[in-house]
Amino acid sequence: MTDTADQTAPAARDDQPQAPGETPEELLAEPLEMPAPGPAPVGFRFPTDAELMDGPNPLTDPDDEEGGEDESGDDSDGADDSDGSGAIRLDADGFPILDEDDDADESADAADTADSADSARVEIVVPDFPEDFRAGFACIVGRPNAGKSTLTNAMVGAKIAITSGRPQTTRHNVRGVIHKENAQIVLVDTPGLHRPRTLLGKRLNDLVRETLTDVDVVVFCIPANEKIGPGDRFITRDLAELRTPVVAVVTKADTVTREALAAQLLAVSELGEWADIVPVSAQRNEQIDVLEEVLFKYMPLSPPLYPTGEITDEPQQVMIAELVREAALEGVRDELPHSLAVVVDEIADPDDEREVGHIKGAGGRLQVRVSLVVERDSQKAIIIGKGGRRLKEVGVTARKGIEKLLGRKVYLDLHVRTAKDWQSDPKALARLGF
Numbered sequence: 001m002t003d004t005a006d007q008t009a010p011a012a013r014d015d016q017p018q019a020p021g022e023t024p025e026e027l028l029a030e031p032l033e034m035p036a037p038g039p040a041p042v043g044f045r046f047p048t049d050a051e052l053m054d055g056p057n058p059l060t061d062p063d064d065e066e067g068g069e070d071e072s073g074d075d076s077d078g079a080d081d082s083d084g085s086g087a088i089r090l091d092a093d094g095f096p097i098l099d100e101d102d103d104a105d106e107s108a109d110a111a112d113t114a115d116s117a118d119s120a121r122v123e124i125v126v127p128d129f130p131e132d133f134r135a136g137f138a139c140i141v142g143r144p145n146a147g148k149s150t151l152t153n154a155m156v157g158a159k160i161a162i163t164s165g166r167p168q169t170t171r172h173n174v175r176g177v178i179h180k181e182n183a184q185i186v187l188v189d190t191p192g193l194h195r196p197r198t199l200l201g202k203r204l205n206d207l208v209r210e211t212l213t214d215v216d217v218v219v220f221c222i223p224a225n226e227k228i229g230p231g232d233r234f235i236t237r238d239l240a241e242l243r244t245p246v247v248a249v250v251t252k253a254d255t256v257t258r259e260a261l262a263a264q265l266l267a268v269s270e271l272g273e274w275a276d277i278v279p280v281s282a283q284r285n286e287q288i289d290v291l292e293e294v295l296f297k298y299m300p301l302s303p304p305l306y307p308t309g310e311i312t313d314e315p316q317q318v319m320i321a322e323l324v325r326e327a328a329l330e331g332v333r334d335e336l337p338h339s340l341a342v343v344v345d346e347i348a349d350p351d352d353e354r355e356v357g358h359i360k361g362a363g364g365r366l367q368v369r370v371s372l373v374v375e376r377d378s379q380k381a382i383i384i385g386k387g388g389r390r391l392k393e394v395g396v397t398a399r400k401g402i403e404k405l406l407g408r409k410v411y412l413d414l415h416v417r418t419a420k421d422w423q424s425d426p427k428a429l430a431r432l433g434f
């Protein structure tokens with residue numbers, strides 16, 4: 001559950017749309033085809049001038065037969081676009097793959113390139129984007145349970161963050177992308193800001209504060225059905241120190257009467273200085289488009305930050321673990337939700353030739369082994385339930401979600417173990433990815 005903010009940070013954001021060393025005419029070629037939305041973080045960025053000019057040149061390297069196999073193996077295979085359309089394909093790191101046979105060692109490439117410096121260059125197709133394209137980051141903050149993740153999912157139009165009625169559901173930054181014709185808004189859903197009682201709580205608060213410093217607009221969620229409290233005032237004071245514009249969003253508008261909503265909007269307007277105030281109901285999809293329009297105004301001119309159609313860069317393993325945690329959170333009370341962590345121990349694919357012999361068939365189902373980690377043995381008993389019934393229910397619910405995510409049948413193996421007081425143990429936190 002590591003945050004991948006650095007990996008996906010835009011390489012070159014500027015106030016002017018820019019392409020590396022290309023004239024607008026050159027950019028009007030056919031658009032770049034991107035890998036299908038895949039599990040691994042793509043970390044897409046535009047190639048620099050040097051990369052464009054110095055890359056290997058298949059036209060001048062006809063004898064280069066080496067290293068044709070894609071070594072990144074697992075994930076990138078599925079995303080590979082080899083339809084022969086002539087479009088540039090990207091490798092797992094988002095760099096253009098110029099030819100199947102061209103991932104030989106760099107020194108050989110350098111020598112070959114030097115030999116054929118005057119030869120024709122391969123045409124590089126840079127994604128086409130309008131001059132007035134806007135793209136940037138919107139960070140979603142608020143108390144635990146304020147509806148941040150539900151709002152994120154509603155705006156992205158797909159479930160990328162888990163949600164629950166238990167506070168502190170989100171434990172890492174989850175990025176989701178809204179794609180518009182002329183804009184991209186990268187939403188960063190964050191853990192709820194709260195008075196920390198454990199080391200985990202403190203780390204989550206710190207993570208949100210760090211995230212806030214580098215975004216274009218902040219979305220502050222305040223639920224319509226709860227009185228503004230010390231928690232909201234605490235966040236308001238924090239936000240007032242930023243120079244970033246803050247849009248106050250009154251969430252869960254469907255839960256109150258019109259009068260109560262009007263009263264809450266008034267109370268929110270008196271709470272602080274806001275760039276805008278928008279009431280929404282994420283559950284009913286009401287006013288979501290209005291909020292998107294408001295956020296759009298704060299996006300700077302910039303090339304797209306994510307490939308077309310990619311709605312998140314959450315690693316597949318993290319999404320799987322989160323779906324199991326969401327299923328396990330259902331119906332548990334008190335401190336248990338805080339005490340529960342979930343990690344994927346192994347994913348084995350019987351269809352993968354390298355795995356044969358290691359795993360038993362199970363009808364070609366992807367085999368996913370997951371650990372649910374609690375802090376005490378008494379909690380272990382609750383999670384497992386009488387005769388293992390609860391754990392079985394968790395498994396069924398989670399498996400459905402995982403199969404939907406992966407688009408294939410899954411065999412899910414859940415294992416419950418205890419790591420004493422992991423929330424306050426730095427070593428255990430590190431092992432669990434915090």
Ligand SMILES: Nc1nc2c(ncn2[C@@H]2O[C@H](COP(=O)(O)OP(=O)(O)OP(=O)(O)O)[C@@H](O)[C@H]2O)c(=O)[nH]1
Pocket residue numbers: 142143144145146147148149150151162163164165166167168169170171190191192193251252253254255280281282283284
């Ligand atoms: N009725 C209604 N319920 C909502 C709405 N948005 C969120 N909820 C519910 O509020 C609860 C909390 O939602 P989350 O989206 O998980 O809240 P969060 O702010 O991400 O919570 P943390 O990650 O714990 O900080 C869930 O039970 C949601 O179903 C809404 O628009 N209407």
Ligand SMILES: [Mg+2]
Pocket residue numbers: 148149150161162163169170189190191192
């Ligand atoms: Mg959340």
